[in-house]
Amino acid sequence: MSVSKIKSHAKINLALNVTGKLTKLHKIESIIAFIELHDLITLKSTKNLKHVIRFNGKFSKNIKKNNTVQKLFNILDEQKLLNNKKFQVKITKNIPQKAGLGGGSMNAASILNFLIRKKFIKLNQKKTFKITSLIGSDVILGINPTSTVLRSNNTLKKFFKCPRLYTLLVKPSFGCSTKKIYSKVKRFTKSKFNNPKKNMFRSDFLISQNNSLEKIAISKYPKLKKIKSFLGALKNPLFVRMTGSGSVIIGYYQSKQDCELAKVQFKRKFKDYWCNTSKTI
Template sequence: MPNIKSIKCKAFAKINLFLNVFDKTKDNLHNLNSLVCFISLYDEISISENKEFSLKVKGPFKNFITDKNIIKKTVQSYSKFLNIKTKYKIILNKKIPVSAGLGGGSADAAAVLKGLNNLNNKKIKQKDLFNIAMKIGSDVPACLYNKNVFFSGYGQILSKAPKLPTFFALLINPGKELSTKNIFNMYKKKNSKKINNNFEYDKFFFWVKKQNNDLQEYSQKILPEIKQMLNFLNRSQNCLVSRMTGSGPTVFGIFKKKIDAKKINILLKKKHPHWWSEVYAIKT
């Protein structure tokens, strides 16, 4: 099979349907428990061989990227593992909001890692790819898996989630960024109980509603708009669950029907035109 010289890939955004935070590990990382779901929002990435490394960013959120190093780090980590000196040109069409709790940077890293491996005829086995991903960032392995997954430890323990019902998420972002590191530094230990990850299919939404995001109260202290956005969703017709994803500031509302989510989004855009909001399907 001839070597492919260029490839295009998609980096899908994620939402945390719940997020529990526990004690720190010996590596000073918090133990977490979460159900991570991927949605139909994605960045587009093209990778091609080049004389030198280059990264071009375009798209609606190109001006918000403050750290491009995760992609460069990914390329370096991959090349080091294979001991290759091939250089790459990467073009990133940034459609996922930045520093928003949607895992955009991690998704980009995972997509680049997978893309590079496809370019190199899958020379690195899946297990080794996950080990590389873990060293790049704690969310990267889940993004590399790219299926709905229970995420625990500090990101290294992944368990496939059962089939989920079809639903749609209305995402709302205030147009401001939050530092994940700052939010975790604010976090004070709670006696969070380990969630039972088993749920009945027909009671899924009821089960999700009972969960929470342990970081939400801290993020709200920095950005009161988070509470305002959640209050809007809580008052919205046919919204089954509302919650913040990751460390924020993006929040989501869950709807069974796309038309219901779109109706609420139309009202939202009229009332709060300065907020970013869109409706996306969950990958089931």
């Protein structure tokens, strides 16, 4: 098998509501998009007795041995779905960790997509959902990634050819622990997205929404409020919002020019923060 290259795109929450709690996990609903920013995965078969998984790149430090990709291959081996085939995997990490961008989860989803598409494994929808759930609750979002509404009952509605937005992503020097942010949730929001429509991806709808985890993250990390206020005061952002449980704050723009100008202005003020312009896909 020749080397295959896979783009693993970052996931962003355009809007997010926490609507309740199950035994362990919270119930959420979200409007989700994917952006051009991606990790690059190279994958090829190997004669080794074990899968070989390596990470490199700017955001490859401190990735645990029991990471999402390792979990995926462990599950596939345990269920004998790969017929004893082993793979060598190298992942160049361009997506920061603890950012709310789903980098690790999307890595696992992207590899699973590839293995299904290339017919290394055969899975029906129910089995795919079961495997992704064993890895992480948001991995299912990266299966056939496109604009998606996650309903509060944990079902997905996918949409195609949605309006595109330019994005300015900013991450301070710290990350947010998803577990810690959710542990502070005390109030739940009434479901708003249980009847998904394509117009939910229009900027005029998104402007009126929010991320209900944002206030919690800002109360714990006041620097996030400073970032949001600065981005909001720049020229022509449609809206500014945290993605997921943070710590990335995103400014959304209709114009690429406005987005790039905002990046220049932000970097003048916050020289040490990670900053990236991208676009929804």
